[in-house]
Structure formats: C-alpha cells, structure tokens
Amino acid sequence: MTAVVTPAPSTVDTVARGRVRRAARRRLVITLLALAVLVAFAVTLMVGRTFYPPGDVLRVVLGSDVPGASFTVGTLRLPRAVLAVVAGLSFGLAGVTFQTMLRNPLASPDVIGITSGASAAAAFAIVILGWSGTAVSVTAIVAALGVALLIYMLAFKDGVAGTRLILIGIGVAAMGKSITSYVLSKAGAWDFAEALRWLTGSLNGSTWEATVPALVALLVFGPVLLGQTRNLSALQLGDDTASALGVRVERTRVIAIVAAVALLAFATAACGPIAFVSFLAGPIAARLVGPNGSLLVPAALVGALLVLVADLCGQYAFGTRYPVGVITGVLGAPYLIYLIVRSNRTGGSL
C-alpha cells in the first residue's frame, strides 16, 4: 500500500460520477414527491360534495370571484389543504430531524411523547383556560420543549438514544395522552370530532386563524433546520466522529431540538397530533431516496403527502368521515410494531 498525494484521474472521475449519480437520484425523488404533493393538494381543492374543475379552483386561488366555488374552495377547502401541507411538512421535518440526530427510527417525537405533550398543553389551554390563537401555540411550544428537556435529562447518555430513551418517551407519551383525555372529559359540550382532534389529529374545521401561525413557524424554523443539514449528516457518524470533523455537537443538537420542537408544537396547536406522521415520514423517505444524501427535504414532502392523502381517504374513502389522524394511526401502528420487532434483532437505524 502506498500513500498517494495526487489521486489517479480515473479515481477522481469515479468519485465525481458517484456523487452526481447520488445527487440525481435524490433530486428525482424530491421532484416526484413535490409533484405528488401538488396533485394531492389540487385534488383536495377540487373534490368534495361538489366537484370543481381545475380551472375554477385556479381562479379562486388566484383571487377571482367564482360563484359557489369561492366559498367552498376559498373558505372551506383551501385552509384545510394548506394546513394539511404545512402540518405534513412540519411533522415530517421534525420527525426526521429527531430520527437522524438520535440515530433511531423509534426516536420520533410522536413516539417519545413530545407531540402528545404539545397536544395535552394545547387541549388544556383551549378547554380549561379558554385561550385561543397564539396563546395556545405558545402553551404547546412551552410544553413540548419542557417534555423534550425532561426526556433529555432522564434518558440522554452521551447523546445515544438507546432503549432507555424510547421507554421513557413511551411513558411520557402515555402521560400526555391521559392528560388530554382528562381535559376532554371536562369539556362538556364538545362533539366527538373536536375531541378527536386533540387525541389523534384532525383537519376538520380548519381556518386561516389556525393555519397562519403554523405556516409562519414553518417559514422561520424550516430554514433553520435545513441550515443544519451537513451538521446532522456528520452527527450520524457518532458524536466523537462529528466532533472530530469540526461539528459543535451540543450546539447542533440544541438548535435542531428547538427548531424541530417549535415546528411540531405550532403544527400540533393547529390540527392536533396527526398520529405517526413524524414517525413514518423519515423511514418512507429513506426507502425512496436510499443512502443518497440528507433526508430532511424528502421526509418533509412525504409528511405533506401522507397528511393530504390520508385526509382524502378519511373524508371520502369510507361511508363515514374519519379524521386524518385515524387513518395515519392505522398506517403507523403496524409499522411501529414491525420496527420494535426488528430493532430487537439489529438495533435498527433510519
């Protein structure tokens, strides 16, 4: 073996070609996912009790007044579709951030109790305190950060998300759910769908007032997370290796946790904890993209697609209208069991 300072041109070529190929695969997946999100978004706007053709929908979205369509599409369907996309992107991004950072697909915020903490706080603020709007979002964020901090203190050992963290997280999640149930039992006149919003997540009755804070949070914290892409990729190699590569591990972790928790909390305050979206988005994106670079953007798009499609299914695929969280819950639960079974054998990674 000899140490080579100047590489062979053929090797440089191999390296460059491999890199271009990986990037191309990732770009293709991102493009297809973005198109799929766009289509699902359009279908959400067109389909319902009355069908509106794409032309009508487009005119409403662009601001023209179309008799009938303006109210149904502009006031009822548009906020719902936008919230579906915003919440999906937020859940997907936050989930894959946690999974990447903790090197464990089970360590998604909805499995380890952060989402249910936000949800319990939001339900408490609305039902018991009678708050609304920003106050609810802030309560959800504070609670979610509190839960994240609690889990961090209870379970973190040198940044490794072992079984300990997952078990503590599942316990915390159960606590959050029971608080939510208790709060809902105090809310006398709430109807079933409204209650379900805070247990499994629902887009029923979406309004711009609920959507806008989540959208703003996405525009603020999304780029913050994307800015950490390279640092998160380095963290996948282990804390020591990342640190040796010049990553400030603790700082990266704090930025990623705060940004991801904020995304989650704002989305949860708007539509409840849509079950398992943050848990599913990362692994699905990993299957699609393969080991070809960061999963942040693909997972965000998968999240949006999941919420849009699950909401369409929940509304129209069955005789009864189910909230979106029921559908994603049915999809997510078997996968959770599969992962737990598999992680016993291999230790599991994203």
Added chain:
Amino acid sequence: MTATHSLAAEDLTLAYGERTVIEGLDLLVPPGRITAVVGANACGKSTLLRSMSRLLAPRSGRVLLDGKAVHRLPAKELARTLGLLPQSPIAPEGITVADLVGRGRHPHQRVFSRWSKEDDAAVAAALDATETTPLADRAVDELSGGQRQRVWIAMALAQQTDLLLLDEPTTFLDVAHQIEVLDLLTDLNRTRGTTIVMVLHDLNLAARYADHLVALSGGQIHAAGTPEDVLTEECVRAVFGLDSQVIVDPTSGKPLMLPMGRHHTAPRADVLQSTSGS
C-alpha cells in the same frame, strides 16, 4: 503539507464526573513522527486521545496545538489541522464508501456551499491511498472488518489534516489486516509527513511501528521515549503487572516482549541450547 505542527499536553487533568482518569500529565508529541500510546485497560489512553482532539474538556491544564489551547480554537479550524478516528465510529445504514469518505470534507465546507473539485480530489486521493478505490460505490455495511477500517481511515485522510489521532485502529482485525493498517499509517507518515498518534493494545506492534512510545499507568506517563528505552521488563511489570522477557525482535530489530504467565514458561532444552550455542 508540513510536519511542523506541535501538539502537547500541559499539566493535564481529565475526569468523567467524580472519577479522575488522567492527573497532571505532560506530553509532547514529536512532530512528523509516529507516536503510540500503550497501557493497561482503563488507564486513560482513549480519554487522553479524546481530550487531545477536544472531545473532552480538561478539568485543569491545557492541550496545546502550535501553542494555542485546542479547546479555545474554532471547531472547524481545529478539524482542518487535527483529525481523529474514534474507536467505534458509526456508518449510517447503506451509505456508500465514497459518500462516507466524503463526510471527511466537512471542515472544508460551508453551510450551503457546493461540492468542489478539491473535495472530489481529496476523496479520490484518500481512496487511492487506502486502496479502497474499487470499493467506492459499495455499501460500507457489506465490507469486511479490514476493508471497513481502511474506509474509515480514508475518511480521516479526506479531512487532509497534518495530525492524525487514531483510537485503537487495529482492534477487531486479524493479524494480516493489523499489519496492513499499520503499514498504511507508516506510508502516510513517510510520504506526507503526517504526525500520527495512535492508541494500540499490542505492545509488540506498538514497539515495531512507533518512533515514540508512551506508556501510561494510573493516569500518569510511566515512561516515554524510543521503543528501546520504554519497552523493558521493568516497564511491563510496572504498567501491566506482568512478568516478561524482552528480547530483540529478529525481524525488525525493535524490542519484542514475551509475556511470562504461570504456565508454559519453562524453556525447551533444545531452544536453550541453540541460543547459548550461537
């Protein structure tokens, strides 16, 4: 690349919580040479290495790179001069060799900067140097232990640092792969002047491959110097609590330690005769 960077520890005390591992240690790493750190299990070898690459902040004292405290240097600046290969790095599932080696470019890249020609060249040079070029597009998890270790070393090489610290680079490798890795590190040292500091378990390989041998015991340096000066029967007894016989390695001319346990230590008569007769 030059070999003029100086790395030193000054009155260094390291601890995990209440447990002090290294106490008041002074160490000078000779520039452009290969240094091996040896010692009993849990004597603080890895801890010392982690602190020298600022993974662990000292309780007191300093680690100095070119006279500046490493814990004060900007993280990326340090990572362009000083590389570390930890004992058990983690390869993400399915990652390709070229991609993993490319991660070594991190300290040379900015947040949203594009991948550059220099990055490609550095990765290619690292692959060539470790003879992992044919593996470039393979998944790391499909490789054998020896191949995988060469890939991790390639990642550290892509970082293009003048100083390279390695924590037990030969663990879990069979003897042929151990030699392969140590030969590779020697090549690096000789052709590029890379200063190498490595923790090794095998005393005899350490004595053969190191220019400078450091024996740690009880959080202190018991002895440091050339392998001939350090690897003695007294040293082995003091550091490992083991009786031994140190002879001259007929292959390398370096000291060779033969452990003496409670069994199998009576020399065969014919061997004794042939040595005394010669």
